[in-house]
Amino acid sequence: MMMSDIAKDRMTHSVRKRGSVSSLSGREFRQKELHGYTKNSRSTVCYTDEPSQGDEASRLTVQMENTYQLGPTQHFPVAIVNQILKDVLTNYLQEEQYEPEHCRQMAKTISEVIKTQVKDLMIPRYKLIVIVHIGQRKNQSILIGSRCLWDPKSDTFSSSVFRNSSLFALASVYAVYFE
Structure with a gap:
């Protein structure tokens, strides 16, 4: 394998893991990345299939509450x-x-x-x-x-x-x- 093949494999693995898809061609993407301009840029769609461990820790925890009551709140008059x-x-x-x-x-x-x-x-x-x-x-x-x-x-x-x-x-x- 050549060096560019290894880079492509890493990029493919990264795209699968992160789930980001760019509508820019490879050359346009590199130019945008290097020069930081947005002329003739296209949208990028990102989604996450597998959250990383850092993402799980940053999520809010849901606290469950027991609402079962063992007796009346208002007694019979x-x-x-x-x-x-x-x-x-x-x-x-x-x-x-x-x-x-x-x-x-x-x-x-x-x-x-x-x-x-x-x-x-x-x-x-x-x-x-x-x-x-x-x-x-x-x-x-x-x-x-x-x-x-x-x-x-x-x-x-x-x-x-x-x-x-x-x-x-x-x-x-x-x-x-x-x-």
């Missing part, structure tokens, strides 16, 4: 929900008499109204379960129970009881934090 339950039960059942078919429909309506009003509080990431029981008052007793599997740190409930001369009502709202 039990006192406000208790007041909503009391107000809705009183407004809907104050003057009502117990009739089985009418009370079945009233239980559905009251539970939807309660759920809508609690959702209007816009408490993030809580799933709501609303249950309303309406029964007749005739000197009998009733025991209503519920069991749930939940985290006592973030999950909670609210309930309210209403009574008039003809009926009783129990409304419960269960708030389960959704992770």
Whole structure:
């Protein structure tokens, strides 16, 4: 090999590594390089296929942040929900008499109204379960129970009881934090 062949090989290797392509001919490129003028010059496109180790160190490092939360940022407002339950039960059942078919429909309506009003509080990431029981008052007793599997740190409930001369009502709202 001659000296010019070795130089061409180095130049080719350098071009492949750096990825620079010049639209100037070899003679024009050398004249521009030697004399530093830009008359009749053409554009040069450069790109990098393989970054050198110096380039990797100069890049900005991306810092990742864990955004997973282990609990609610805003707790469920039990006192406000208790007041909503009391107000809705009183407004809907104050003057009502117990009739089985009418009370079945009233239980559905009251539970939807309660759920809508609690959702209007816009408490993030809580799933709501609303249950309303309406029964007749005739000197009998009733025991209503519920069991749930939940985290006592973030999950909670609210309930309210209403009574008039003809009926009783129990409304419960269960708030389960959704992770």
